[in-house]
Amino acid sequence: MKVVIVGAGSVGSSIARELLSHKHEILLIDLKPEVIGRSGLRGAHWLVGDACELSTLKDAKLEDADVVVSATGDDKVNLVVSLLAKTEFGVGRTVGRVNNPKNDWMFDDSWGVDVAVNTPQLMTALVEEAVEIGDLVRLLTLQTGVSSLVEFTVPHDSHVVGLTVGGIDWPEDATLVAILRDQAPITPSRDDVLDGGDELFFVTTIAAEDQLRDLLVPDSTPEDHQAAAAHRQRNDSHQPEDDGFAG
Numbered sequence: 001m002k003v004v005i006v007g008a009g010s011v012g013s014s015i016a017r018e019l020l021s022h023k024h025e026i027l028l029i030d031l032k033p034e035v036i037g038r039s040g041l042r043g044a045h046w047l048v049g050d051a052c053e054l055s056t057l058k059d060a061k062l063e064d065a066d067v068v069v070s071a072t073g074d075d076k077v078n079l080v081v082s083l084l085a086k087t088e089f090g091v092g093r094t095v096g097r098v099n100n101p102k103n104d105w106m107f108d109d110s111w112g113v114d115v116a117v118n119t120p121q122l123m124t125a126l127v128e129e130a131v132e133i134g135d136l137v138r139l140l141t142l143q144t145g146v147s148s149l150v151e152f153t154v155p156h157d158s159h160v161v162g163l164t165v166g167g168i169d170w171p172e173d174a175t176l177v178a179i180l181r182d183q184a185p186i187t188p189s190r191d192d193v194l195d196g197g198d199e200l201f202f203v204t205t206i207a208a209e210d211q212l213r214d215l216l217v218p219d220s221t222p223e224d225h226q227a228a229a230a231h232r233q234r235n236d237s238h239q240p241e242d243d244g245f246a247g
């Protein structure tokens with residue numbers, strides 16, 4: 001797979017290093033030629049230039065890329081690169097780094113972004129996932145806000161303990177995709193019996209999250225739903241500031 005990474009800072013270099021270890025073809029684009037010498041990335045190809053310029057992207061032969069990753073520290077650059085990759089070069093998959101969570105609302109398909117990676121939001125979700133047992137925690141938003149990956153750690157006194165996966169009437173738009181038990185992932189089957197301490201991972205529509213919460217936490221109140229919705233709204237704020245870019 002050919003991956004073009006724009007921005008060879010700590011984030012872009014780390015992504016490149018991981019992808020190189022998996023034998024992918026990597027091209028990094030950066031304005032600063034000095035990053036090449038200090039990156040330590042063996043096997044990567046380099047292009048020095050402004051990725052917001054069409055001429056640079058043409059030199060990179062972006063039309064041949066399978067994925068373009070915009071990983072600079074500037075949200076404006078990441079949006080422009082994603083948009084050009086989609087509209088001018090027909091790249092099939094784009095990933096955009098969100099530096100300021102207040103700009104998250106712009107990182108969607110209208111700007112050519114297929115996957116937005118909001119590091120502060122992701123870290124918050126991982127902290128919550130580690131400490132919140134018995135509540136539904138959103139880990140990641142997928143498909144530009146249509147679906148999400150959520151996690152539920154089963155309390156030992158939960159009503160679902162002892163039930164089989166096939167014996168539970170799951171919401172129509174929520175799919176159990178994995179069970180983590182004793183630090184080992186399990187692919188769910190209808191006959192698997194749920195146990196206290198199991199971590200359940202679901203891919204669900206945003207709208208079905210409350211239905212899933214009602215099922216797994218039957219004593220949840222409307223206030224609980226409102227609190228969860230308010231928390232999601234804070235994380236997924238779609239309100240711009242000033243010219244639309246927070247600094």
